[in-house]
Amino acid sequence: MERCKVMVVDDQLWVRTMLLEALSSSGYLTFGVSNGKDALKMVHQEKPDIALIDMTIPGIDGFTLLAHLKKEKPDVAAIFMSGSSDMEYIDRARREGASGFLVKPFDMEELKSVLEELSTTLDLASRGEDRWEKDSGMGPMIS
Template sequence: MEKGKVLIVDDQNGIRILLMEVFNSEGYTTYQAANGKTAIEIVQKESPDLVLLDMKIPGMDGLEILKHLKEINPAIKVIMMTAYGELDMIKEATKLGALMHFTKPFDIDEMRVAVNMHLQDKSVDHFG
């Protein structure tokens, strides 16, 4: 059964690889992007259900990316990943429609649980 598609947007390769491994093993289809341009292309082409989006990305920052993603697909679920102390940006992201945020270094299990929680309603629909 298709569990859903997760896009990981982070300029740090190590974080992308780690998160992809976690969500692949959970049965999700995963995509990765190192920058906003790639993230937007993937959302247009693959329509992921949920995006894990880093706030601090060189070039187009997380807030800009979030705006673009919500324009493409207002229903897309976005969880922000932030560095410590980016409170203003977090408030702004919430206004723009981000579901929640994790501060780095985050607990990978908490993130796994959060993603499963936000995407499980999708699998419930199949039985209705």
């Protein structure tokens, strides 16, 4: 995978703009939408590798959007963003397949670190490698 494509789903324009600019300047291919319906349309067109999803977006909530995203593109990595650090939300996000959860306001370096980790994992998966194999230096396992 050369460059990850990141979709930012947040109804606040200033948040979307800030994230898109920061991620673009870090080398990610980016696009943003303000609601769940537009996110679903864009998944068909753009096929993102990673989706940053605000939990409280208009039209479709974050969990419903995640379920639709996983049906459309099962390998998409989703990171939820929320102003709430409610453990119930965080646990539910994990159970429903989110790759991460960031509490707003979060540090951009923290986000970039999470995305870098996901990018590496996605790149290994696209080559049929396991992250443990890569980290151990053992190379792909032969069965």
